Amino acid sequence: MTTVKIRFIGGGNMAASLIAGLIADGYTPAEIQVSDPDPERRQVLQAALGVRALASNLEGLAEAGTLVLCVKPQMAAMVCAELGPMVSEHCPLVVSVMAGVTERTIQRWLGGPVPVVRAMPNTPAMLQTGAIGLHASPEVDAEGRNRAETILRAVGLVRWVEDEAAIDAVTAISGSGPAYFFLLMETLEQAAIELGLEAETARLLTLQTALGAAKMAMESTDPPARLRERVTSPGGTTERALAVFAEANLRGLVERAARAARDRAVELSRILSESA
Ligand SMILES: NC(=O)C1=CN([C@@H]2O[C@H](COP(=O)(O)OP(=O)(O)OC[C@H]3O[C@@H](n4cnc5c(N)ncnc54)[C@H](O)[C@@H]3O)[C@@H](O)[C@H]2O)C=CC1
Numbered sequence: 382m383t384t385v386k387i388r389f390i391g392g393g394n395m396a397a398s399l400i401a402g403l404i405a406d407g408y409t410p411a412e413i414q415v416s417d418p419d420p421e422r423r424q425v426l427q428a429a430l431g432v433r434a435l436a437s438n439l440e441g442l443a444e445a446g447t448l449v450l451c452v453k454p455q456m457a458a459m460v461c462a463e464l465g466p467m468v469s470e471h472c473p474l475v476v477s478v479m480a481g482v483t484e485r486t487i488q489r490w491l492g493g494p495v496p497v498v499r500a501m502p503n504t505p506a507m508l509q510t511g512a513i514g515l516h517a518s519p520e521v522d523a524e525g526r527n528r529a530e531t532i533l534r535a536v537g538l539v540r541w542v543e544d545e546a547a548i549d550a551v552t553a554i555s556g557s558g559p560a561y562f563f564l565l566m567e568t569l570e571q572a573a574i575e576l577g578l579e580a581e582t583a584r585l586l587t588l589q590t591a592l593g594a595a596k597m598a599m600e601s602t603d604p605p606a607r608l609r610e611r612v613t614s615p616g617g618t619t620e621r622a623l624a625v626f627a628e629a630n631l632r633g634l635v636e637r638a639a640r641a642a643r644d645r646a647v648e649l650s651r652i653l654s655e656s657a
């Protein structure tokens with residue numbers, strides 16, 4: 382019988398993305414289990430990913446070496462209180478992907494200073510192109526850090542951050558970030574349709590342009606600003622478009638948006654650390 386290596390608590394969007402990425406990396410479905418109280422969700426996870434999806438958070442938990450907390454921050458206190466006794470007894474490595482829930486708060490809810498790694502992934506993890514920030518509580522030893530890193534590296538690029546507070550910035554940039562780029566894609570596609578392009582042409586040209594720009598920015602030794610300049614002919618079309626962005630202070634807007642997301646993570650941390 383294959384040992385369960387990773388147990389997900391909560392099987393929503395982020396858990397499904399991580400599980401899909403892990404399976405694409407070579408983990409077998411038998412090495413992964415997930416628990417979720419929603420029967421429809423369990424059905425989807427089992428059908429789409431082939432992993433065992435359980436109704437109970439406690440069933441089979443003792444088998445898993447690593448627990449990944451994937452519930453909403455607002456559910457976390459209740460879920461941790463339920464898991465606490467088992468975690469104290471079997472000492473799995475606890476990895477939390479929850480935004481705005483600090484290591485200290487998780488430990489308090491679990492009932493002791495157990496090793497906790499905070500990971501902030503994003504949904505492109507499902508295609509093994511995630512961007513992930515990691516931070517470990519002082520209780521995590523080298524083996525625990527290595528284990529967490531190995532799991533998350535399977536689904537994307539991993540960066541350790543020194544201060545736990547930096548996880549709030551990671552949340553605002555790469556955790557939430559796919560939504561910002563999707564919004565830009567949605568609006569560019571819509572603009573293309575308004576300019577008269579046929580819907581499928583608008584969709585494909587927008588997506589391929591996003592992919593091409595991201596690939597160029599990743600692979601070039603030049604920063605995005607240089608790549609942008611090379612698209613912008615003096616007196617040409619791009620210059621006109623960029624002037625509209627500048628007039629609306631797009632840079633200031635993006636900075637404000639990122640700050641708002643970071644501040645919400647800080648606010649959640651404060652509210653949850655003060656809760657029972
Ligand atoms: N969605 C994203 O892009 C990202 C999400 N996160 C974090 O991941 C966590 C989960 O977010 P999503 O997957 O988006 O939410 P979601 O709402 O899609 O998933 C949460 C799941 O938890 C389940 N659940 C509810 N009560 C439960 C309980 N008592 N025990 C076990 N499972 C329970 C729900 O049925 C649901 O399937 C959050 O803490 C979020 O901050 C982190 C990075 C990115």
Ligand SMILES: O=C(O)[C@@H]1CCC=N1
Nearest residue numbers: 479480552556557558
């Ligand atoms: O919106 C949220 O709160 C979660 C955390 C990062 C992405 N989604």
